[in-house]
Amino acid sequence: MKATGHHTPDITSPNEYTYSSEQIEANSTVTITAYRKLDTKDPNGSYVIPLDQEFPMIYAFNNADYALDFHGSNYGFFKLSLDSSGSSSGGEVSNGLSFFALHGIFMAISWTFFGLLMIISQRYLKQYYFGKQLIHSLSALVIFCMTMGFGIKGITSIGGVDKIPHAIAGVIMLILCFIVTFGGIVTISKRIASNYDW
Secondary structure (H helix, E strand, O other): OOOOOOOOOOOOOOOOEEEEEEEEOOOOOEEEEEEEOOOOOOOOOOOOOOOOOEEEEEEEOOOOOOOOOOOOOOEEEEEEEEOOOOOEEEOOOEOOOOHHHHHHHHHHHHHHHHHHHHHHHHHHOOOOHHHHHHHHHHHHHHHHHHHHHHHHHHHHHOOOOOOOHHHHHHHHHHHHHHHHHHHHHHHHHHHHHHOOOO
16 A cells, blocks of 8 residues: 555555455456555554545556556546444545545646746736736735635645645645745735825
8 A cells, every 4th residue: 555655655664554455356456355454553644534525545556567666557546435433435536636636727827827937927918007916815815815725725625734845835735825925915005195106
């Protein structure tokens, strides 16, 4: 199983899974059954599986050989739910974009395209005061909403902040984004109050 904090398949240490059985199906696929505690108490921060609520799952396979290497396009996403009575249910498997893929796409759009619009409007459109303020403010609003929305949703989707650099940097960015946005609101308020573009 993929170990927490690794970007390629690796063996978890300590091992969190107990192998149970395997069965060759009629369609030549192999079903492997293994068990894992909901909370492994792993100091590296393995995902704590919640009860009575959906959580995201991703699968991947390599149909070329048995090596733990890149799976190519052989992957997909689904939702799984375990309830307190011991039963389970799963959502429909989909090969479409997962929330985390959308998270990355919209973060890239907001901080590159709209971030660039903010810089250009303040640097090169000074002679069009209302226009540059409108572009700058709307771009800032889009960045703030996308960052907060996708960032907070990402944290709640996995049940907390994962102990990996991306997740930690994401939390820092959420805090900085709030501070910068609040600073922008204070600045424009002072400009309006003093009637001076400084």
